Amino acid sequence: MNILVCVKQVPDTEEIKIDPITGSLIREGVAAILNPLDACALEAAVRLKEAYGGKVTVLSMGPPQAKEALKQCVAVGADEAVLITDRAFKDADTLATSYALSMTAKQLGEFDVIVCGKHTLDGETGQVGPQIAEHMDWSQVTHVMDMKVEEGKLVAVREMEDGREVVEATLPCVASVTKASYTPRYPTIKSKLAAGKKEILTLSADEIKNLDKERIGMSGSRTKVAKSFSAxxxxxxxxxxxxxxxxxxxxxxxxxxxxxxx
Amino acid sequence: MAIILTEEQKELKALIKEFMENEVIPYAQEYDERGEFPEEILKKAHEMGLGCMNIEEEFGGSGLDNETMAVLIEEMAYGEAGVSTSLTVSGLAYECVRDFGSQEQKKLIAEAIVAGKYVSFALTEADAGSNAGAARCSYALDGDEYVINGSKAFITNASYADYHLVFATKDPALGVRGLSAFIVANDTPGVSRGKKENKMGLRLSNTSDLHFDNVRVSKDMLVGKEGLGFKMAMTSLDVGRILIGAAATGIAQRALDESVKYAKQRSPFGQPIATHQAVQFIIADMAIEIEAARLLTKNAAILKDKGMRISKEAAIAKSFSSDVAMKATTDAVQILGGYGYSKEYPVEKLMRDAKVYQIFEGTNQIQRIVISGAVLKE
Structure with missing residues (x-):
């Protein structure tokens, strides 16, 4: 199976503060971490790889320092890591983000499954995964707590508020996962050291084929943040x-x- | 911490810290009270490669140098000293086999440890502690096999080890020159494990007797040459002592951190006790000594990694760091007062754990014999 995992580096929200004047997140001095549910998404992908063979690629959009989060992914089972980084991607909302990620996915190869975390700690919209499925025109399953492949289909257990639901989806498909059963593994000393030396493929907006520049970054964003405040x-x-x-x-x-x- | 670490060392240290904070520290007190070997926790640690840090990558080990291991073992012992002990002793036995054994022996022991098995280092006897030359556990050649008879005492991981590196004597009259080392599989007929020690501290580590009753091992399980056992043991213990220094430094650092945390919040006279000079000076002394312990340990590790003789430097690091750990943990109990004496806070356990570091792998009195011997010969 060829699996892509989309991940994001986020500020450690235990510490998050909002600038009362500009209304934006104060990122200075706040540790950046791999979004916890993305770590679960990677764990889910690595378990699929272990069960069916194949390869796991991680993809992130963000500033150059997001390489750290990608290296963390390589230490726990990702085979390849790609960062798309460019000032043109700045201030993207979920629509512009999911467009950029899906265009990169198309360029990177033929994937059977794209796995995402259910939502990120910072934005908490939960929109990027489903939007990627729309951009790719693939089937999608959300709130996945367990999955396997049977007769060429993805069979997923969805975590519902009042129980569980088992659904089948045709491949290729996008799955967004919850934490429930995907506790991320620890890296080993060897995998941690190897990840530190791993070359991370970096792509700018110009290097992504057929990318419509009007649909990325601020210009591609349909939502504007009117006001942020600390509740x-x-x-x-x-x-x-x-x-x-x-x-x-x-x-x-x-x-x-x-x-x-x- | 005023010490230069490489990026790799920093990352691995952070990994150990995360593991200890999530998987070990929350459960340490319960295991300590029961005196239980935390097998499940250790299994996870082995999967991460924490039990085979010094084994070469060609055998599947983590392939770390002593300098890096010292950093990581300090972090491990900061979290829980018994766990750090359980994870490092097999490596001590491997150290001996690597330096003096055959390629087959190296492979056998390395692969066992990488697979998460334990190997004990069986040198001490009930009546032969500081003086290894007084060993009574004996061996004799009978045809193509050596036959081992006798007992070993205070052996770390003995109850769980699949292999034992057993030091036995050809003839007690030969003293240290009579000692040889053998790899003995635990399932060899005649090997039995004796009583488990009910210890004051380090209660998450296993310590037990071993008995050998006409245990027959093939000739190729002799490590190195006959009569070299004492030299081999001492060479391995040099490295062991660096790692003991690192672990003791970790215990001391934890004692300091717990003291600082408490001193900043405890305010019996309306002000935190950290504002009182009487407490500040205790904390300053802890900081001075811990930094010195860490640097002595690092120095010995770097010298060893450069292939130099380190008997003196390792003995200095071991004895100084363990004395520092004992003093820092005792002072931490003092700073925490009644709460320090209570099991509700972690420092009484640190104090109990620290004590053995002045005793094992050569008491600090024996270290001073090693150190003075080296200095007087210089």
Missing amino acids: PTGQAGMVIQEETGEATGRKLARILHEAKLV
Whole structure:
């Protein structure tokens, strides 16, 4: 199987802040990580490769430093890594992004499956995967928590709010996956070292064939961000459960005391 | 941390940190209380190549040099010292086989370790600890086979090892010159594992007796030459001592970090105790000593990687770092006070874990014999 995985490097959102004046994300000083659900997408792809043979390519659109995220993918099973990077891609919305990714996919080869994470930590739109399927004119399955290939079709288990659904899709197809069963593996020392030396193929907008420049970046974007703001967030609760009621009470008292609440 | 690391070292260190934080640290206390060997955790670590760091890539190992291993072992022991011990001792046995054994022996042991199996380094005996020359476990040639009889004590990973590197004597009267080393498969008739030690610290590592009752091994399982056992053991232990220095540094660094975290939040007089000079100076001393321990260890590792003799430097790194770890962990318990003494916080475990580093792979008193011997000969 020839599998493509689309990934994105995102700011570690535990730390995310929005500039109150410009309304854009403050990225300075925030660690960039591989989008967690994209790591699950890669894991899903590598498991398909392990089951049916073939090759896994990872593709990302982003600044040159996104190579780090791609190297991370190579360390856990991606065979090839491609970064499309160009100022012309800047300020792309999901439509422009999915167009650029699908045009690159067409150039890179004949893929049987394109796997994406369900959504990214930063945008959380969940649109890029389904849009790629539309650009490619392929079938698509979303919310995938397990998949296999049977008689030339992709058989996928979808994670629903009220249960699970098993669907079949003709190949080629786009699958966007959830975390549920795709806990990413750890790299090995050897794979980590090898990934560090791996050459990442870098393509500019000019190097992607038949790319309509009007459909990428800001000019290709149909959505404009009017305003971004930090919503007040509630603090996560905390469960204290010790072996006995007394011990639980004591621990609670100590925490309250240390927080100077009592 | 004021020390230069290569990009590769930084990346691998981050990988170990992630693994320890997610897979080991959250479960360490439970395993510690039960004194249980964390087999499942170690299996994952083996899959990542953490158990075969010093084995060459041609045998499927991770192929790291000692300098890089020291960085990684420090990070491992920072998370949990027993796990770092369990993952490094097989490599100590391999060190000996690599330097002195045949190609077949190297392949046998390397491939076993790469496959996630354990190999014990069986030198110590109940009555032969600091003086390996007092070993009573004996061997004799009988036809084409060596026959081994006797017992070994305090052997790391013994209960789980598939192979043991056993040091036995031809004749106790020969002292250190009587020792030879043999590779013994654990399933050889006559090999049995004795009682598991119920230890003060390092409770996630396995330590047990081994017994050999007319154990017959073929001639090709003799490592190196007869009578060279002591020299071989000491050469391997030189490397072992560098890694002990690294692990002890990791324990000490954890003690410092836990102390700093606590000192910044604990405010019995309205101000965090970190604002009191009495506490600040303890923390400064910890930082001074830890940095020195790390540099001594790194220096010994670099010298070894350059193929130099390192008995003195390794002994210095081992003894200094382990003394630093003992002091830093004791001070960490002091800074955390009553909470430090409680199992609710991690520092009492660090203190228990640190102690053995002053004892194993040659007590710190034996290290001083090695060091003074080398200095006086210079």
